[in-house]
Amino acid sequence: MSQWEVVIGLETHAQLRTKSKIFSGSSTAFGADPNVQANAVDIALPGVLPVLNREAVVCAIKFGLAVGATIAPRSVFARKNYFYPDLPKGYQISQFEVPVVQGGGLAIKVGAANDPNATATDKQVRLTRAHLEEDAGKSLHEDFHGRSGIDLNRAGTPLLEIVTEPDMRSSAEAVAYARALHALVQWIGICDGNMQEGSFRCDANVSVRRPGGPLGTRREIKNLNSFRFMQQAIDFEVQWQINEITEGRAIQQATVLFDPDTGTTRAMRSKEDAHDYRYFPDPDLLPLEIGPDWIAEVKSGMPELPQAMQARFHAEYGLSAYDATIVTASFSMADYFVTAVASAGAANAKTIANWIMGELAARLNKSDMPIEASPIAAAQLAGLIQRIADNTISNNIAKKVFEALWNGEGSSADEIIDKQGLKQITDSGAIEKIIDEVLATNQKSVEEFRSGKEKAFNALVGQAMKATRGKANPQQVTDLLKKKLGA
Amino acid sequence: MTDLINAPLRELSAALAARKLSAVELATLFLDRIDRLNPGFNAFIAQDREQTLAQARAADASGKVGARDTPLAGIPLAHKDIFCTRGWRTSCGSHMLENFVSPYDAHVVERLAGAGMVTLGKLNMDEFAMGSSNETSYFGPVKNPWDTARVPGGSSGGSAAAIAARLTPAATGTDTGGSIRQPAALCGLTGLKPTYGAVSRYGMIAFASSLDQAGPMAKSAEDCALLLNAMAGFDARDSTSLERPAEDYTRDLEQPLAGLRIGMPREFFGDGMDADVRAAVEAALAEYRKLGATTVEVSLPNSGLSVPAYYVIAPAEASSNLSRFDGVRYGYRAPEYTDLNDMYSKSRAQGFGAEVKRRILIGTYVLSHGYYDAYYLKAQKIRRLIAADFVEAFKQCDVIMGPTSPSVAFAFGAKSADPVQMYLSDIYTISTNLAGLPGMSLPCGFGQGGMPVGLQIIGSWFGEAKMLQAAHQYQKAADWHTRMPENLK
Numbered sequence: 007m008s009q010w011e012v013v014i015g016l017e018t019h020a021q022l023r024t025k026s027k028i029f030s031g032s033s034t035a036f037g038a039d040p041n042v043q044a045n046a047v048d049i050a051l052p053g054v055l056p057v058l059n060r061e062a063v064v065c066a067i068k069f070g071l072a073v074g075a076t077i078a079p080r081s082v083f084a085r086k087n088y089f090y091p092d093l094p095k096g097y098q099i100s101q102f103e104v105p106v107v108q109g110g111g112l113a114i115k116v117g118a119a120n121d122p123n124a125t126a127t128d129k130q131v132r133l134t135r136a137h138l139e140e141d142a143g144k145s146l147h148e149d150f151h152g153r154s155g156i157d158l159n160r161a162g163t164p165l166l167e168i169v170t171e172p173d174m175r176s177s178a179e180a181v182a183y184a185r186a187l188h189a190l191v192q193w194i195g196i197c198d199g200n201m202q203e204g205s206f207r208c209d210a211n212v213s214v215r216r217p218g219g220p221l222g223t224r225r226e227i228k229n230l231n232s233f234r235f236m237q238q239a240i241d242f243e244v245q246w247q248i249n250e251i252t253e254g255r256a257i258q259q260a261t262v263l264f265d266p267d268t269g270t271t272r273a274m275r276s277k278e279d280a281h282d283y284r285y286f287p288d289p290d291l292l293p294l295e296i297g298p299d300w301i302a303e304v305k306s307g308m309p310e311l312p313q314a315m316q317a318r319f320h321a322e323y324g325l326s327a328y329d330a331t332i333v334t335a336s337f338s339m340a341d342y343f344v345t346a347v348a349s350a351g352a353a354n355a356k357t358i359a360n361w362i363m364g365e366l367a368a369r370l371n372k373s374d375m376p377i378e379a380s381p382i383a384a385a386q387l388a389g390l391i392q393r394i395a396d397n398t399i400s401n402n403i404a405k406k407v408f409e410a411l412w413n414g415e416g417s418s419a420d421e422i423i424d425k426q427g428l429k430q431i432t433d434s435g436a437i438e439k440i441i442d443e444v445l446a447t448n449q450k451s452v453e454e455f456r457s458g459k460e461k462a463f464n465a466l467v468g469q470a471m472k473a474t475r476g477k478a479n480p481q482q483v484t485d486l487l488k489k490k491l492g493a
Numbered sequence: 494m495t496d497l498i499n500a501p502l503r504e505l506s507a508a509l510a511a512r513k514l515s516a517v518e519l520a521t522l523f524l525d526r527i528d529r530l531n532p533g534f535n536a537f538i539a540q541d542r543e544q545t546l547a548q549a550r551a552a553d554a555s556g557k558v559g560a561r562d563t564p565l566a567g568i569p570l571a572h573k574d575i576f577c578t579r580g581w582r583t584s585c586g587s588h589m590l591e592n593f594v595s596p597y598d599a600h601v602v603e604r605l606a607g608a609g610m611v612t613l614g615k616l617n618m619d620e621f622a623m624g625s626s627n628e629t630s631y632f633g634p635v636k637n638p639w640d641t642a643r644v645p646g647g648s649s650g651g652s653a654a655a656i657a658a659r660l661t662p663a664a665t666g667t668d669t670g671g672s673i674r675q676p677a678a679l680c681g682l683t684g685l686k687p688t689y690g691a692v693s694r695y696g697m698i699a700f701a702s703s704l705d706q707a708g709p710m711a712k713s714a715e716d717c718a719l720l721l722n723a724m725a726g727f728d729a730r731d732s733t734s735l736e737r738p739a740e741d742y743t744r745d746l747e748q749p750l751a752g753l754r755i756g757m758p759r760e761f762f763g764d765g766m767d768a769d770v771r772a773a774v775e776a777a778l779a780e781y782r783k784l785g786a787t788t789v790e791v792s793l794p795n796s797g798l799s800v801p802a803y804y805v806i807a808p809a810e811a812s813s814n815l816s817r818f819d820g821v822r823y824g825y826r827a828p829e830y831t832d833l834n835d836m837y838s839k840s841r842a843q844g845f846g847a848e849v850k851r852r853i854l855i856g857t858y859v860l861s862h863g864y865y866d867a868y869y870l871k872a873q874k875i876r877r878l879i880a881a882d883f884v885e886a887f888k889q890c891d892v893i894m895g896p897t898s899p900s901v902a903f904a905f906g907a908k909s910a911d912p913v914q915m916y917l918s919d920i921y922t923i924s925t926n927l928a929g930l931p932g933m934s935l936p937c938g939f940g941q942g943g944m945p946v947g948l949q950i951i952g953s954w955f956g957e958a959k960m961l962q963a964a965h966q967y968q969k970a971a972d973w974h975t976r977m978p979e980n981l982k
Binding site: 046049050051052053054055056057058085087089091094095096097156282284285286289290291292 | 699732815816821862
């Protein structure tokens, strides 16, 4: 493999979270009956005209700010002309020569996707541009007895098409970029990221070359709507291209589709069938002008971005780079963390991060739940962690309380500790009494310990804890036991 | 009072306000006249007596008649069939939309209905407004009431013929390259194309979006001013509609012309125009000097490029605008086809006429990869030069005047075989559209065959009131605009 270098660029269509369409007042909500969310403008009746939805522009500005791009002071909507039944006007309104977002970049972690011990390196994927455009409707080829049905509910839904430079060198990098972008667009609130519903879909331009050689001919894999398919599709495509070249056949530029059932890619159309879209500026729309005031206004309403937040968590709470990345993996995750820290205090931030990444993540995973649906609210987790910090409960008991909170057995950690009598025993007299009993009934272990078997000590601690149903302070038990045994 | 069919709108308004006349009576008068005379001219292509009378009854009952802000209430008019009208067929002169009934009203239709005007019907036009003679209509040509062997001009030929034959007191028109002014000239009427952006294009079927503009057609400048008051104004549904305070276009009508500076473009008074047209236009300019205006020669050096630039830009936009007529959602669909592409090509081949297809082909060509820069971009550059010429010229004058059309109305078939000859009929009007300027045409005499000649006035951007003043003062001194074909009285 190392004699080949893989070159990948991605184009992503992110559906923007506006209430209405980009050029009409129809709703953009998903899942309505066919054609009920298509008004005169969406079905392109004679005489109708587009009017730009400023909220879609706000989304583009937010994105541009988040990726450090230039927000064009003046960009132009153009018509992309082609005939298809789900394209009512016979052209798509898009941006061509002058897009609204120009340049910018996105940092990805390479080489350590989910491994806290590996050293991940940062890589910057450069963005070429991001432009606003409208989505087409849907053609439905089933259930119409040899005919096709057209649903125009999606026609006119605002999209931001985000295009990278050919900066990625493996399917893993492509997926890392796509995941980072997916998190970012949700983080800044411009896209719901729902890949099943098509709110976030990627096209991958893939080519291979000899390292240092000229770029190879690319093939474009269309409509990848899951990260797993993206990885599979690129891996297959790369291998296919290498085989072709190795066997002496040149790669032809083409658009291909990935079939998840067979795991293969298949050419849809070649360069020769490529449309001439006859782009020209849309005379129905004025150039989009974005002044510094508008940008400043949008900027003031932007949330803190993940990278800034990671740096802050590292500086203020001493979180490791890995931990900071995990707790900022999504906006809801970060929000949960920040809320918990606000409630339990900065001193507990590290413990909170550990609990979120450990116990909570495992439990959510098991139940296939996103963090926003967690039955344990951030403030509840904070309450639990405060009781660990002030020695009211041990770590082990805390897990029990966590479980009880998850199951809704109480509204706060305090209530559960109180109700279930889980408060840690810290009274030395009481613990001493218990230890005396343990020593009396476990003579065998005592003798083993005295004859040099260190393990027996642990058994005695275990017995003492068992006798208190886990409530004794383990440190006190250890200390007292050592004292009694003269160790 | 003048007889009703020749009465200015102001007189009709006064008669209605005084209850000497009801909107129903007035509508009935014109409906009967349409029934009797329209078959000879083919100006109306959709009528609905019941709907018209219902609107008239509503106007009579509305309280708008006689109200200060709705002086047009109860007065009938007809719409060029390019405007979407709820409940009426809107065909745009095409087989493609022969059975299309719009579910909504165009902004202009809405505004005029809101002013209390009563719709008499829909007017014939060149197919999709592409033509200068009304010979491209799917519904057959409109005939010029002054001589039915001649064309009425186009594309608003139905509007012009209907007013000339006094089948309606007023009509709406649209002007992409001269489609209001040229037929107004050929039929002896007054018609005005406003500044681009003054009247909303919402609901007006697009031909060339950056050039299309709706405007009034009537017998006089004063009538046009009243109609424009109702038609113009900002509309959020059209992104090219200009947000500016409402104007009263009648405000300067009675101001005398002393001191008015009239620019005469050297390029408009060259060899291109017929002698009869020249004589009438020069006589009109002499009349203006008598009224206290001064004339000055100005130059529009790039105006010779306006026809070629227009025939790149307009077809380019049209080729895209007309893509929606694909037989999928509404409009004509071929009865038989084998697959999707076959459905598209057959529906469009059968649904569009020859001139429309020619322009779609030209437009598709000039936008194609490899030709875009040489044609479309270059034409846009020329367009800016043409606008700059006008900026220069308006430093020396308040309005520009010249012929509207190089000749009087020509005979059917005279130019239809040669598209270039036909395109040259708009040589004096097209530069106005390319620059986005307002322009109007008013009758200034008769030429060869007793056919009307039009004087064109071009105003500076948003100079409608000034143009209307110039036209109205002339119409107070000359009575060309009151003439009508003898046999139709």
